[in-house]
Amino acid sequence: MNLTYPLLQTLKIPILPIPVQQKIVAYLEDTKLKADTYVDQAQNIIRKISSFFMKSIGLKDLKRAHNRRAFISTWQEIDRWGVGIAREMSRRPKLSDSPYPVVSLSDVIDDLQNGWSPKCLNRQAETNEWGALKLGAISFGWFDERQNKAFPKGLKPKYQYEVKEGDLIISRGNVPQYVGACALVHKVRPKLMLSDLMFRVIWKDNSPIMPEFLDEILKIPHLRWQIENNLTGTSPTMKKISKPTILGFRFPLPPLNKQYEIIGEIGLMRQEARLLQDKARKNLSNAANEVEKLILGVKSVEDI
Numbered sequence: 001m002n003l004t005y006p007l008l009q010t011l012k013i014p015i016l017p018i019p020v021q022q023k024i025v026a027y028l029e030d031t032k033l034k035a036d037t038y039v040d041q042a043q044n045i046i047r048k049i050s051s052f053f054m055k056s057i058g059l060k061d062l063k064r065a066h067n068r069r070a071f072i073s074t075w076q077e078i079d080r081w082g083v084g085i086a087r088e089m090s091r092r093p094k095l096s097d098s099p100y101p102v103v104s105l106s107d108v109i110d111d112l113q114n115g116w117s118p119k120c121l122n123r124q125a126e127t128n129e130w131g132a133l134k135l136g137a138i139s140f141g142w143f144d145e146r147q148n149k150a151f152p153k154g155l156k157p158k159y160q161y162e163v164k165e166g167d168l169i170i171s172r173g174n175v176p177q178y179v180g181a182c183a184l185v186h187k188v189r190p191k192l193m194l195s196d197l198m199f200r201v202i203w204k205d206n207s208p209i210m211p212e213f214l215d216e217i218l219k220i221p222h223l224r225w226q227i228e229n230n231l232t233g234t235s236p237t238m239k240k241i242s243k244p245t246i247l248g249f250r251f252p253l254p255p256l257n258k259q260y261e262i263i264g265e266i267g268l269m270r271q272e273a274r275l276l277q278d279k280a281r282k283n284l285s286n287a288a289n290e291v292e293k294l295i296l297g298v299k300s301v302e303d304i
Contacts, residue, residue: 014295023301024294031287035280042276045269052269053216056262057252058098062221093222098252106247108209111202114172114243115161115194120149130157130191133198138169138183141219145188161194168211170218173197173233173240180227180241184215199246213259216266217251226250 016024054061095102117132124146125131131148138144151157163169167185171178174197194200201214217223226249231239254262293299 014297016295020294020301023304024291027294027301027304028287028291031283035283038276038280038283042273042280045273045276049266049269050220053262053266054220054222056258056265057100057217057254059093059095059220059222059252060097062093062225093225095222095250095252100252100254100258102250103253104247105214105249105251108204108207108214108253109201109247110204112170112199112243112246113161113194113202114199115196116158117196118151118155121152123150124148125150125191127189128191130155130193132193132195133163133169134195135171135174135178135197138171138198139174139178139181141181141183143169143183143185143188145192148192157191157193162190163188163192163194163200166211168201168215169194170199170201170246171197172199172243172246173238175237176228176231176239179231179239180218180224180246182215182218184211199243208256209253210256210259210263212263216263218249223249223251 051061115132120132125148130151132151133145134147134149136144137147163185165185165188167188168182169185170182171180173179174181201211203211227241230241230245232242233239290299290304294301294304
């Protein structure tokens with residue numbers, strides 16, 4: 001499908017007097033400016049969440065790796081040699097800054113289960129079909145069930161890998177910045193299956209950590225540092241991290257009542273950000289309707 005220039009020339013449009021056009025454009029630009037302000041405010045709130053979370057558990061921001069040509073590193077600071085590695089080790093997270101006990105992931109969960117990746121069709125699964133999740137379902141920190149591929153006819157699912165509400169899913173392979181990406185499943189349609197490049201957290205009975213807290217802590221720079229410095233694989237577009245490495249991740253763990261308090265505050269911050277984003281979308285949608293009425297003469301520019 002395409003729109004040719006000769007066809008474009010035949011389209012009929014209403015032509016309003018220039019002063020009326022100017023008023024309509026000014027109204028639309030003013031609405032966009034206000035919407036952009038709401039979006040900026042929402043983004044500022046979202047950016048503050050990581051800092052708030054780290055402050056709440058007593059961690060400081062990570063320093064940048066230095067670029068000095070001459071520097072000293074002790075053997076204790078590095079696991080393997082390399083100038084880049086030694087520089088990066090200079091910003092190793094200091095988890096001891098936190099007043100809370102530092103634990104390994106294996107201390108607070110029972111296990112990690114990875115899924116199955118059959119050969120699927122190159123399309124999204126219909127509601128009544130089985131599908132395997134793609135990495136895009138969790139790459140950006142939230143769960144998107146639309147990111148899946150349909151099973152071919154005749155392929156039987158492995159029911160033990162079906163994704164359920166409450167699952168916390170972690171990526172074990174992807175481009176470097178998305179390895180270790182995680183998402184908590186709040187809502188999911190039936191018949192979607194965990195792929196081989198994902199881990200599902202298996203919780204301990206009476207676990208000392210909230211799923212929401214683990215979801216947040218896996219996203220902070222101190223955990224991203226542990227992820228990105230333990231990647232394997234020679235391909236720049238497919239790095240992986242092993243199950244033992246993930247289970248060895250270390251982080252401060254406040255008591256459950258403190259976790260509830262922190263997650264509750266973050267929930268309020270996210271709700272405020274969503275309200276601002278919704279306000280921006282609503283204003284733009286209303287403005288589009290108003291502009292259409294103004295252009296078609298249904299409404300006078302004197303009314304805006």
